[in-house]
Amino acid sequence: MNSIVTVISNIIAIYRRELQSYFASPLAYGIATIFWLLASFLLIILVFGPQGLLEQSAFADQAGLQSAPLDLPYEFTQFYLGLLGSLAMFVLPALSMGLYTDERKQGTLELLATSPITNWAVALGKLLGVVTFFLTMVLPLLVLEALIVGASDPPFDLNLLFIGHLGLILMAAGVLSLGMFISSLTESTVLAAILTFAMVLVLFVLEGVASGLEGPLGEAISHLSLLKHYSDFTQGVFDLGGFVLFLSYAVLGLFLTAQSIEAFRFQRN
């Protein structure tokens, strides 16, 4: 019992330190700013821009096409969260790249490795920290969304938005965890970022690959695709398969990170 308390206390210590380092890092603020600017820009274009949702809807009204009315809230959530997901793919590698490379550069890995704390507790604390930071990056966007939701007629189904955002965070957790593993492999932050970005691209395009393949292999590969499961979430469907997949990516990343740090200590010279 006592040991569980210790482990939890350790995880919290790492978590708080990790979060604290994001909030003290100009780079993290820079990444967050770019993310906010792009996301709000996309949001505005999506709603008000040429061929935006409002224009489409006005056009539909004018043409008097009553037979197939646009479900605007639905269209909006799907497009907007889809864009946000793609945007996140660029941002997440930048968040995870420094998770372990910095520890190596500062020599603090030696402190962690000689303290009574397990590798996986460190990894879990770090993952929770970076996911929390991503969450705080998404939060301000909720203000913009609230404006649109408030002005919407017919009213929004809030479940739709909630499930979509849940999907976004879960997917981010999976990607960040794998990115953390990659950052544990190298001392170079830039290399970690590039490799993580490449991995994200591969996970993203898997669906394209899968659709070219027939039979069970294609199906299996398509199940690994981030995009496929994520788009289920953005359509307001709680996709249990996707939930399990994102969680599996996160656990896999944690496991590999703990292993690679252990192996690093054995091989280094």
Added chain:
Amino acid sequence: MIEVDQLSKAYGSTLAIKDVSFKVEPGEILGFLGPNGAGKTTTMRILAGYLPATSGTARIADHEVHTDSMAVRQSIGYLPETPPLYPDMTVEAFLYFVARIKGVPIGDRSQRVASAMERCNLGEKRRILIRKLSKGFRQRVGIAQAIVHDPPVIILDEPTVGLDPKQIIDVRNLIKSLAGQHTIILSTHILPEVSMTCDRITIINQGRIVATDTPENLTARLAGQLGYAIEVAGDPERANSVLNDLEQVESVTALSGEGLAENHYRFQLVSATEDDPGSEIASAIINSDLGLYELSRNRVSLEDVFINLITEDPSTAEEDDSETEPCEAVVDDDPENDDPTKAEAEPDDEAALVAAAEPPTDSAADPADQTPEDSAEQDTPAKTDE
């Protein structure tokens, strides 16, 4: 408290340390002294459980450092070669963090952190970000994180690197004040450091322990022998071999030639016996057409003992113990084995010198008796020993 037994560590085919064994008693300060690249950091890292050893065992507080790593981690404080610091944290926040992951109970944390900061004179810097601190203060934060959880065993790898003289004295006093309740092992390549702070000294060279003793006993090993500083002009290799060939000289060390005129070289000699070799040295230099510019007698210091031990050991080992020869060869390949004149002059000349110098040193003892005793002690090159 710390027991190290036959510890070896190989990086690929290079042996970093070989058969290192020593013990540290509770409450003692052991100095781990050796030139750069001798294997000090490797030994420290194995003790701290950061690196696994290739063979041999190390136990801290009766726990094996590798198999029982978590138990060992709880009882050590460790300052690595580069202090492990998070630049974006304040000193105080960092020490709180360390106290927390070291398992200091929540109620004791603020008191432990305050006491560590006070001991390391960090009070005025407590709210400063670590990245804004100077090297000396960072080093002190490094020491503070090693003692913040009040561990029974403290491992300090080069604790005074980067400090100014005043800070060095502070740190030495701090280390001394920790003795008694804590068992301390500290590594350094600075001699005065160990002679001032440590109860016992272990000297390591090229990955092997060459001596473990108190500072007084180590100095006594060369007691009676005389040191000479000499400046010559001419071919340095020739000077080295001429000096080495002298029966009355036990060891020759090339010193740095900084500030000397061109073609001038300095050497430090230690006499083989109590007989003053001054005139022999002078005539040998002059007879071999080398210019003699300075010859001054000095007291044998701990430094001479150190240099004597670390420069002489390979030849002694080679002579005594043919078993270790392969390892010796590997270690010699080490790029950190720097000085070419030293390396070249030593093995053969020294071996011959030792063989020649030994019988007259102690006419009462049979040379045949001496040899096995030497190999039993293996790493004790002090020839005045009975």
